[in-house]
Amino acid sequence: MHNLRRGFRNVWRSKVRTAIVALLVGLALSLGVTMMALDSAVADQLAGVEASVGTELEIRPVGSFGGFGRGEPLFMDVLNGLEDMPTIVEISPVIVYQYMPKMSGLGGREAIEEVMRQRMAVMGIVPEQPLRVFGGGVAELTEGRLFTPEDNGSLVVIVGTEYAEQNDLVVGSMLLLDETEYEIIGLAEGEHRFANSTVFLPFQTAQLAFAMEDQMTQAYVTVDMLPNVEPTIAMLRDAIGEQADVVSQAEATLERVAQSMDMVRGTTSVGLWLAIATGGLVIFFTMLLTVRERQKEIGVLKAIGSSNGDLLVGFAWESVVLSVVGAVVGIILFVTVGQFLASRLMANIVSTPAVTQGVVTPGAVEGVVGQIRGGGGRGLFSGAGSIAGFSMAGGSISSQLGDVAVNFSAGLLARLLAVALGLGLLGGLLPALYALRLRPAEVLRNE
Amino acid sequence: MNNAIELKNVSKLYSVKGNIVEALQKVDLSIPSAVFASIVGPSGSGKTTMLNIMGGLDRPSKGEIYLAGQPFHKLSETELVAHRRRLIGFVFQSYNLIPNLSAIENVELPLEFARSGNTRQRALACLEMAELPTSRHKHRPNQLSGGEQQRVAIARALANDPAVILADEPTGNLDSKTGNQIIALLKRLTEQEKKTVVIITHSPSIAVETMLTAEMLDGTIDRTVNRQK
Numbered sequence: 001m002h003n004l005r006r007g008f009r010n011v012w013r014s015k016v017r018t019a020i021v022a023l024l025v026g027l028a029l030s031l032g033v034t035m036m037a038l039d040s041a042v043a044d045q046l047a048g049v050e051a052s053v054g055t056e057l058e059i060r061p062v063g064s065f066g067g068f069g070r071g072e073p074l075f076m077d078v079l080n081g082l083e084d085m086p087t088i089v090e091i092s093p094v095i096v097y098q099y100m101p102k103m104s105g106l107g108g109r110e111a112i113e114e115v116m117r118q119r120m121a122v123m124g125i126v127p128e129q130p131l132r133v134f135g136g137g138v139a140e141l142t143e144g145r146l147f148t149p150e151d152n153g154s155l156v157v158i159v160g161t162e163y164a165e166q167n168d169l170v171v172g173s174m175l176l177l178d179e180t181e182y183e184i185i186g187l188a189e190g191e192h193r194f195a196n197s198t199v200f201l202p203f204q205t206a207q208l209a210f211a212m213e214d215q216m217t218q219a220y221v222t223v224d225m226l227p228n229v230e231p232t233i234a235m236l237r238d239a240i241g242e243q244a245d246v247v248s249q250a251e252a253t254l255e256r257v258a259q260s261m262d263m264v265r266g267t268t269s270v271g272l273w274l275a276i277a278t279g280g281l282v283i284f285f286t287m288l289l290t291v292r293e294r295q296k297e298i299g300v301l302k303a304i305g306s307s308n309g310d311l312l313v314g315f316a317w318e319s320v321v322l323s324v325v326g327a328v329v330g331i332i333l334f335v336t337v338g339q340f341l342a343s344r345l346m347a348n349i350v351s352t353p354a355v356t357q358g359v360v361t362p363g364a365v366e367g368v369v370g371q372i373r374g375g376g377g378r379g380l381f382s383g384a385g386s387i388a389g390f391s392m393a394g395g396s397i398s399s400q401l402g403d404v405a406v407n408f409s410a411g412l413l414a415r416l417l418a419v420a421l422g423l424g425l426l427g428g429l430l431p432a433l434y435a436l437r438l439r440p441a442e443v444l445r446n447e
Numbered sequence: 448m449n450n451a452i453e454l455k456n457v458s459k460l461y462s463v464k465g466n467i468v469e470a471l472q473k474v475d476l477s478i479p480s481a482v483f484a485s486i487v488g489p490s491g492s493g494k495t496t497m498l499n500i501m502g503g504l505d506r507p508s509k510g511e512i513y514l515a516g517q518p519f520h521k522l523s524e525t526e527l528v529a530h531r532r533r534l535i536g537f538v539f540q541s542y543n544l545i546p547n548l549s550a551i552e553n554v555e556l557p558l559e560f561a562r563s564g565n566t567r568q569r570a571l572a573c574l575e576m577a578e579l580p581t582s583r584h585k586h587r588p589n590q591l592s593g594g595e596q597q598r599v600a601i602a603r604a605l606a607n608d609p610a611v612i613l614a615d616e617p618t619g620n621l622d623s624k625t626g627n628q629i630i631a632l633l634k635r636l637t638e639q640e641k642k643t644v645v646i647i648t649h650s651p652s653i654a655v656e657t658m659l660t661a662e663m664l665d666g667t668i669d670r671t672v673n674r675q676k
Binding site: 002003006009010012013296297300301302303304305306307308310439440441444445 | 495496499502504505525528531532533536537539543545546547548555556557559560561603604606607
């Protein structure tokens with residue numbers, strides 16, 4: 001204990017010097033912790049982006065997009081055996097259908113307005129699967145209940161909130177679809193207006209409603225992890241052959257974002273090591289100076305019975321305490337200044353063209369959808385497939401990056417203290433070893 | 448009478464800028480136990496070198512050293528540290544107290560290095576032996592006079608109850624009155640505590656107070672004066 005206590009007290013022998021050294025080490029460590037925080041933030045964001053878009057594939061009819069464009073619906077047997085692939089977690093078929101009401105007894109502008117009001121995007125969803133929306137994202141239930149397996153084949157629907165509002169529908173109301181009444185069991189809302197205008201049917205109900213027995217318009221495939229996406233695409237293409245396209249939702253976008261983020265992480269990594277090296281050098285030279293100043297004292301300590309171990313522990317502890325004091329200053333600097341600067345820096349990084357290129361904001365999704373909805377005269381969704389597909393992933397990435405937060409956490413504190421401990425031990429080691437080599441007779445002779 | 452310190456044919460050579468300097472030349476000296484001894488001689492005659500070799504702070508180039516019967520010339524560095532800690536107390540001309548420790552903490556240091564229990568009690572006893580007033584125990588060195596600092600240094604030397612106390616010009620920085628008090632204290636340690644005390648001094652008046660004086664000249668013992676009754 002006495003060696004530790006003495007080491008601790010020795011730090012305060014020259015308060016001015018300790019203050020200056022603590023400030024210098026603190027500056028270096030605050031820069032280091034800023035780099036660590038940025039790295040963590042980037043890693044979190046990247047993980048979020050990967051989690052949100054990275055591992056989902058789509059199987060679509062050749063040349064079509066969500067039931068639009070060229071191509072025929074797919075037969076369910078396309079999926080046979082695919083679930084046995086080791087990298088596939090889940091396969092979820094859907095039916096995407098554009099419902100256009102038949103208007104009898106109306107004509108001219110009145111008929112067009114009624115069609116516009118009643119038309120809907122229909123999604124046939126396997127019960128217990130998320131309420132996927134064509135164009136990206138998932139709708140969440142706001143009222144009522146979700147589909148259960150028992151609902152498959154039953155005349156029940158979940159209606160988007162905007163569609164329900166426009167057509168005065170509530171939970172428990174009946175919805176007329178091709179002269180068949182469906183009971184509304186829930187209302188759902190998504191990230192954009194298009195989601196809110198979607199009507200969801202149980203998958204088998206949709207198959208029956210639109211005469212698509214044993215068929216689907218596409219299927220979502222969830223892969224276990226991002227690195228397996230590419231090989232899974234290859235395996236699926238081999239298995240399915242010419243029957244369908246296998247498309248990765250946001251592969252290219254994700255790659256671009258990942259490259260940019262990797263670049264940022266590389267920079268923070270260099271900054272971190274520079275900061276650590278600077279802090280280490282400050283500790284090293286301070287301890288070297290300390291040892292040289294106290295040569296005679298070291299000689300005296302040896303003369304009165306100090307072992308090399310006692311000296312080593314004393315100097316190492318002094319160095320560690322100095323480093324930890326620097327770390328405390330570093331934390332204060334980070335919390336007061338560094339965190340703000342790091343957040344601003346991160347915001348700038350996120351808004352750089354390298355990161356945002358190709359990433360479409362949720363507003364853009366809505367704009368695209370609005371354009372689609374307004375294009376009735378030329379056919380719904382015509383030519384919009386590729387844009388919407390890109391937007392679906394892009395909107396998600398952009399919203400993830402928009403939430404970047406550079407915060408001080410317990411993990412960061414632990415890492416900072418570990419770095420300070422390491423710096424203290426390494427920075428103090430060589431000077432302490434130098435102290436051990438001093439011969440008491442030589443240093444005392446110089447008095 | 449047993450010898451507390453025995454030097455047999457001890458030489459110490461230094462290499463200075465390629466030249467060999469013989470600081471000690473085939474020195475033979477025996478200092479019996481419980482004797483107050485002095486080493487005198489002009490500057491550069493080898494007094495401090497001999498004292499350092501006696502205390503195991505330096506190693507001889509040739510010869511044998513026995514301290515309390517232990518062959519210091521044969522001991523490893525670790526053994527030497529352990530024996531030095533147990534057998535020898537050092538007192539220096541400029542006191543060499545640790546500046547950020549109080550008087551009593553300075554005395555506790557050798558006890559802590561020796562992993563002794565109850566260091567505070569033993570340190571108090573040593574300070575009492577060194578006649579430092581209790582009111583000064585918690586003062587730091589820069590709050591003490593030279594004489595008081597040297598008393599603390601002597602108490603520190605006594606901490607592990609060594610057989611031998613080696614003092615390099617312990618009165619060198621003190622006025623004559625205080626110096627005489629310190630010499631009287633060291634003398635009492637010999638008489639009452641049966642310590643073997645060896646001091647280096649330039650003062651003939653102090654040397655005559657000691658029982659044995661080794662007069663050094665050019666690395667050799669020119670003359671030994673034995674005043675033991």
